[in-house]
Amino acid sequence: MLEDTSRAGFTLVTARTNDQLVGAAFGWTMPAGTWWSRADAQPSRDVLDADKFAVMEWIVRPDRRGKGIGAQLIRRLLTGRPESYATLASDPRSEAREIYERAGWRQVARTTLTWGPAMDLLVINLPLSITDGDRTAG
Numbered sequence: 001m002l003e004d005t006s007r008a009g010f011t012l013v014t015a016r017t018n019d020q021l022v023g024a025a026f027g028w029t030m031p032a033g034t035w036w037s038r039a040d041a042q043p044s045r046d047v048l049d050a051d052k053f054a055v056m057e058w059i060v061r062p063d064r065r066g067k068g069i070g071a072q073l074i075r076r077l078l079t080g081r082p083e084s085y086a087t088l089a090s091d092p093r094s095e096a097r098e099i100y101e102r103a104g105w106r107q108v109a110r111t112t113l114t115w116g117p118a119m120d121l122l123v124i125n126l127p128l129s130i131t132d133g134d135r136t137a138g
Helices: 002-006 069-078 095-102 132-137
Strands: 011-017 020-030 052-060 085-090 106-111 119-125
Touching: 011 069, 020 069, 020 085, 052 069, 085 095
Parallel strands: 052 085
Antiparallel strands: 011 020, 020 052, 085 119, 106 119
């Protein structure tokens, strides 16, 4: 991850309770004209031609999920971003995948990883419009 911190637009946010790390999210700018490697489809032209913020990790400790920590992390990560869209890859088998959809993320493609399962590629418009009603996001 050390080399990731030098990527353009790199941002990391963390959540702590009593000085204990309970969650984190980070990502960086995916420049206009670029998209996920090994994607089975390109996004719409407006998404492809815009800078996007690629959320690379969004995690909350299992014993702290369901308390709004994940929603708070993603709001902090994406609020005020200069990019027009955010994007992330999600395992379609995970509980989080449904949470993303309820929060407004939409699937635009899939990608296959050399080291794991196929992933759904999701996009959301910025500025972010996730509401407090999405507290289940972590």
